[in-house]
Amino acid sequence: MSHSDSISISSGFDSGNIAVLGRDGTTFDLAIVKDHESDFYQWFHFRLSGAKGVPVTLRIGNAAGAAYPDGWKDYRACCSADRQVWRRVPTDYADGALTIRVTPDADSVWLAYFAPYSxxxxxxxxxxxxxxxxxxxxxxxxxxxxxxxxxxxxxxxxxxxxxxxxxxxxxxxxxxxxxxxxxxxxxxxxxxxxxxxxxxxxxxxxxxxxxxxxxxxxxxxxxxxxxxxxxxxxxxxxxxxxxxxxxxxxxxxxxxxxxxxxxxxxxxxxxxxxxxxxxxxxxxxxxxxxxxxxxxxxxxxxxxxxxxxxxxxxxxxxxxxxxxxxxxxxxxxxxxxxxxxxxxxxxxxxxxxxxxxxxxxxxxxxxxxxxxxxxxxxxx
Incomplete structure (x- = not known):
């Protein structure tokens, strides 16, 4: 099993939001889930596990349909290994997709639209x-x-x-x-x-x-x-x-x-x-x-x-x-x-x-x- 096979993404926790649509090695295709009974979406919050030291590309393909697509211009996602200190990581918006690139320095890191308040x-x-x-x-x-x-x-x-x-x-x-x-x-x-x-x-x-x-x-x-x-x-x-x-x-x-x-x-x-x-x-x-x-x-x-x-x-x-x-x-x-x-x-x-x-x-x-x-x- 290659190291990339152990990498996973999850969001089954308080304020979690992401859907994994597919992956190619260390590149993941993701989508933000709409608010229940609503067309609003833009908040994301998920955990990336098993990728310590591995460059990972996270592509949110439905970013253009978010509530405020102008919000993606010059935006950088938030990332934390300890859920205490949140730092910004390289993020690009092009062709309707938001792409986050991160090389985690820990076995598990959390990524979010903004530092969550659980x-x-x-x-x-x-x-x-x-x-x-x-x-x-x-x-x-x-x-x-x-x-x-x-x-x-x-x-x-x-x-x-x-x-x-x-x-x-x-x-x-x-x-x-x-x-x-x-x-x-x-x-x-x-x-x-x-x-x-x-x-x-x-x-x-x-x-x-x-x-x-x-x-x-x-x-x-x-x-x-x-x-x-x-x-x-x-x-x-x-x-x-x-x-x-x-x-x-x-x-x-x-x-x-x-x-x-x-x-x-x-x-x-x-x-x-x-x-x-x-x-x-x-x-x-x-x-x-x-x-x-x-x-x-x-x-x-x-x-x-x-x-x-x-x-x-x-x-x-x-x-x-x-x-x-x-x-x-x-x-x-x-x-x-x-x-x-x-x-x-x-x-x-x-x-x-x-x-x-x-x-x-x-x-x-x-x-x-x-x-x-x-x-x-x-x-x-």
Whole structure:
């Protein structure tokens, strides 16, 4: 038996996604599997075993049909031997195929669209943060697969802040961001955190889409539904995750909200606002821009030059959470986007955009919020 015969690819684990269509020696023909009941796909996560020291070519032949094919330009896949440190490996996109070339330095390596954030790590995060002084945990309800929708409540101040992430499960950088934000917010030695906890009450949902996360989806839940198009009218059958979270928001009110995401194509960190909502006020807009500009001043990884087009007056899509919350509560709301690629303003050849940078951005967003918190009018 040749050494290449012992090489294998598998994805039968939390957030795994790949199909092996064929192989020729050390060249594998692969395909990303669509989200269940959906045509969305782009997330991949698989294990390559038995190839230590062997150059392997991994060809994802259906890349052109992915949800965001522009995301493949200048993209490099993530690879790890220990699932702790993720490095970028040579990746090319041509003729509709994404080709990854890797020579593993270990018997098993994992490859993924971005460094995964597993449901087990999610449970560890929730358990660790819930055990910190002054933190309460609540199960808001169940997903369609029967998983828990976790809510962490921190602080005792009059301002009401909601942070929620990973409506799109393949955007795993969003939960890395959450880990960084939660670690800072519960740090007893951090003066910003102490001040925030005194001045605001934080309601935090680290993962809005546990089912899609575990299933290895890019964008949808167990029913193939994009949760960020459900906020106008969530239902138990399609979007219980949004239904439970929005019901709690209606009880608490919202003064500031941030929805954390990743963008496949744009190689920058940016936020999107709610300019087109019917109930727009100039004061809301002023406070949104104050937060945006404060974050830009504080954090070199964040910029304001590039982002999404701004909706025309009255034309905002109210099925999206940021628009719905800003319109519903008169609050300041923002959608934060991080790159799957690298941050073109501050490129890192080894890691690209990374879990570590996502975590630090989470902490930095709290610093920006701390600066503007007194400007926010408390609704309740």
């Amino acid at each position: 449901m087990e790590r999610h449970h560890d995060l929730v358990a660790r943060i819930a055990g910190a002084p002054g933190v309460s945990h609540e199960r808001l309800g169940a997903t369609l697969d029967g998983q828990d929708i976790d809510l962490l409540t921190i602080g005792e101040g009059p301002k009401t802040v909601w942070l929620y992430a990973r409506q799109h499960p393949g955007e795993s950088m969003a939960e890395w961001w959450m880990e960084g934000a939660l670690e800072r917010l519960t740090d007893p030695h951090d003066a910003v955190a102490r001040s925030l906890r005194q001045r605001a009450t934080f309601h935090i949902v680290p993962n809005m889409n546990p089912d899609g996360s575990r299933r290895g989806h890019l964008r949808t839940n167990a029913a193939g539904v994009n949760l960020n198009r459900e906020w106008h009218e969530p239902t138990p059958e399609r979007s219980p995750e949004v239904l439970h979270v929005l019901a709690r928001m209606d009880r608490t009110g919202v003064d500031f909200a941030m929805d954390v995401h990743g963008d496949e194509a744009i190689p920058y960190v940016f936020i999107a606002g709610f300019e087109g909502i019917p109930n727009w006020t100039e004061e809301q807009g002023r406070l949104y821009h104050l937060f945006r500009d404060t974050l830009a001043r504080r954090c070199p990884d964040f910029q304001t030059r590039r982002g999404y087009p701004i909706a025309a007056k009255g034309k905002a899509n109210l099925s999206m959470s940021t628009n719905q919350l800003a319109n519903r509560f008169g609050c300041v709301a923002a959608t934060l986007e991080m790159p799957f690629k690298d941050n073109a303003d501050l490129p890192d050849a080894a890691h690209g955009w990374s879990p570590e940078r996502s975590k630090r951005l989470g902490a930095e967003c709290l610093g920006a919020l701390h600066e503007i918190l007194d400007d926010l009018p408390a609704k309740r």
